Amino acid sequence: MTPPVVTRFAPSPTGFLHIGGARTALFNWLYAKKHGGKMLLRIEDTDRERSTEPAIAAILDGLSWLGITWDGDTVHQFSRAARHREVAEQLLAAGKAYRCYATAEELTRMREAARAEGRSNLYDGSWRERDTAEAPPGVKPTIRLKAPLSGETVIEDQVQGRVVWQNENLDDLVLLRGDGNPTYMLAVVVDDHDMGVTHVIRGDDHLINAARQKQIYDALGWELPSMSHIPLIHGPDGSKLSKRHGALGVDAYRAMGYLPAALRNYLVRLGWSHGDQEIFSTQEMIDAFDLSAIGRSAARFDFAKLENLNGHYIRQADDQSLLTMLEELLRHIPHGLEIAAKLNDTTRAQLLQAMPGLKERAKTLLELLDNAGFIIADRPLTIEPKALAVLTPATRQLIGQLHDALESVTPWSSETTEAAMRAFAEQNGLKLGAVAQPLRVALTGRTTSPGIFDVLAVLGPQECLSRLADQAQR
């Protein structure tokens, strides 16, 4: 019988939840869901200087927004320091670790010497066998792992394959600092073990740590969890993802009007594929997800593809949930509250009525909101420069005629107004476009909009006739 799958997401709360972390969390979540297991959340806050409460809140908020849930209580690593110390002492008692009294200056010298000689193991292991009686006064010792001096450390990684290190290249890592606090390396091993983690899925910047952690597992006689190191996400230019490209918090993606479903879909396809399938519902992702299908090379972040996917999910969303998402978004964007103040039963109904035409034209909620501007705009409309060019004396005169032609239309609908405008165009030997564009400019202040007869219908006769009169020239 195979043990139940337990994965974990273990961010260090030194900033927002960035896109790479979001993908790591997603992969852990998918794997757990697929195998009916659990995903645990552990906050790696042992660095007291850099860990902050707002960062923790931002990470939890980001995960929630993305729809990624975790099981059980959130573990705060710092609170487990006593347990970490206990394990270090246990290793010490078993002769698998030793006290090291090397000073910072000595360590620096060793590092320089190692580099000069082209060696990768920095610490020279001098306190391995030295008598602690020789300890210099005033130096608080660290506890180091007595790592194997020869042989190999091997990780059978589910993504990277078999990765081998020669032990002579790995030095004795510090388990417990001079101040008695555990290092990351020790804390991770102890926590993963104690939490019952069966599968470690994390960024491949941790691949080398896996070797050192394996040595700790071996010294403790614990079984190493399944390891999967997923490639990092790079910026569009192939370099490390920086703030300049896409290393934004997921909250920034929310503010840019991306849908969680779109971001999930984009992220899951970055480095992972399932044949030719591009669109995945959450359930499809869970069913199809497979560690062995994750590629080993880094992927570049491509906003154009994210936008395309986002457009897809917007088009496919139902009108009411789009309106809900839009109102939600207003709380996260500049001037959002001013717009929210204009929402009432009437404008909400208009938004809903216009939604079919709106959602086809937007790649982000921000765009959708912008395109919906004509609904909440105040008279007289601000006319965009491009639209202003349409308003020649001749078209202003035409607008006056259109106003008159529409005045008698009853009942008012997109069908009846369209019939009236087509009739008007025919009688005056005009193409429909020659009528539609001036109408569009007068009613929306822009040269592009949803279908103009839908705009007419949504705005209603009073508002339309007033806006037309505003721009007409008699």
Place this chain on the structure above:
RNA sequence: GCUCCCUUCGUCUAGCGGUUAGGACGUCGCCCUCUCACGGCGAAAACAGGAGUUCGAUUCUCCUAGGGAGCGCCA
């Protein structure tokens, strides 16, 4: 410098010894059309380079080049 990882269209990728090297985004063209979109059709576009192994390499091995990660008493 050292250790480890990576390398198919511009981008994300399919391919798991024999294919006209497939799909998606983006780009371009045509159609649809009241604008913009959506949608439809079509086009251009890739196996980093070099040695092997093999009847046959995009696929296996090695080397080179390029890219990345790590090299702390940070996580």
